[in-house]
Every structure is written in structure tokens, then in C-alpha cells.
Amino acid sequence: MKYLFLGSLQGATEFLPVSSSGHLTIFSSILKLDSDNMTSLFALLHLATFFAVLLFTYREILQIIGGLFSREENRNSIRYIALLIVATIPAVVAGLFLEERISSIFSSPYFAAGMLFITAFFLLLSDRFNGKFEILKLGFMGAFLIGCLQAVAILPGISRSGMTIFGALLIGLSRKDAVKFSFLMSLPVTLGAGILELGKLNVPMGYAITAFLSAFFTGIIGLFLVKKFVIKGKLRGFAIYCIIFAVASFITLGVI
Secondary structure, three states: OHHHHHHHHHHHHHHOOOOHHHHHHHHHHHOOOOHHHHHHHHHHHHHHHHHHHHHHOHHHHHHHHHHOOOOOOHHHHHHHHHHHHHHHHHHHHHHHHOHHHHHHHHOOHHHHHHHHHHHHHHHHHHOOOOOOEOHHHOOHHHHHHHHHHHHHOOOOOOOHHHHHHHHHHHHOEOHHHHHHHHHHHHHHHHHHHHHHHHOOOOOOHHHHHHHHHHHHHHHHHHHHHHHHHHHOOOOHHHHHHHHHHHHHHHHHOOOO
């Protein structure tokens, strides 16, 4: 049941803008889980959410790849890929050079709970923006800014999807394209995070499969939900949830 719960938790909160890292950090502390085992398990769960996004966005991915072989769409596909690469660079740099240091300093459940208030703040701001333009009109500086916001989400309690969607909306992307860009730019990040730690996996195979499948299927559900709520401009509910969960975490951890 523990691995089913953790997998479902990762799958749902990876895409819902409520911070999967914050939830996993807090619950790992409350449930007194072994940190070494959990690090490798979370890597496996990142791979599960990678495949969930891959399935959810396969039409867009095939369209981009197909465009590379089309005279009419070749330039658009190259630009699309270039924008995604630029947007991915900050998170890759942060992951390679800062993740271990940040994990050792900011892995406290108290810190994660506090950061949920920051996530809530940006979610409330996101509902105020209603851009109109599509991804191909995004500039490279804009893509880099969104990427920097994704890199900030290396901090437990800061939502990756929440920050990237906020950044895309702030720059002026339409809600539909903000969600699409956020999903696509998560692919290299979740794949990289999974591969880097997968070799350290120290969980029985049956439990690992249970966690992987639960993360995959709840991830699909989470993707549908976040797309629906972002397009409708209804992120306030997630902000309220972050605040309530943060307060409840502080109470459970004995801070309040």
C-alpha cells in the first residue's frame, strides 16, 4: 500500500500545480521513510511520469517530428525544437550542478511546506493573465525565462508545472499553448531525473512495478485535469489547496 500511495502521489502531483517534490518530502518525513531508498524510487516515478507525458502529447510530438520532413513545416519544427532546448537548459544546469547541494540544504519538510505558500502565490497570479499568441511566436529570451522558472522548481515545494505555466502566461502565451509548452518541456527533465538515479534503485521489483504503474495512470489523470483547469483559468483552487496542505503539514510536523 505504501508504494501504491507514493506512486499515486507522484503521478497526481507531478502535473497538478501543487509540487510533487514538496508532497514527497513532507510525506517521507511524516511516514519516516528511508531517504536513500526514496531517492531512487522517486527517480523511477519520474520515468513513469515521463511516459505519461509522452503518451499524452504524442500527437504534438509526431507533428513536430513530421514537420522536419516537410518543406512547408520544416522551419516551424526546427524553431519549436530550438525553443524547447533553450527552455530546458536552465533545469539541466541546475540539475547537474546544484541538485545535490540543494537536496542536502533544502530537503527539510519544513522548508517544503513553506515553499508551498510561494507556489500558491504564483498560482493566484496566473489566473490574472490571459495571453493570446502561440508557441511559435515565443522568443528565445521568453523560452529561457520559462526555463529559469522551471529550474527554480528544483526546490521542494515549488511546483514545476505551476511555475512554467505562470511564466508562459506572463509572457503572453495562450492558456492552451502555455499548458502544451509546459508539458513538452517537462519531457527531458523527467527523463533525465529518472535516468540519473535509476541505477541506485533498491526497492523490491514487485513494489517498484506497483509504484511505477500507479504513477503512470494517475499522471495521465493529472495531465487531463491541469489542462482543463488552466484553460478555464481556474488555478485558484490549487492555490487554496497548497495553503491548506502547508498549514496542515506544519501542524502535523509540530510547528504550529
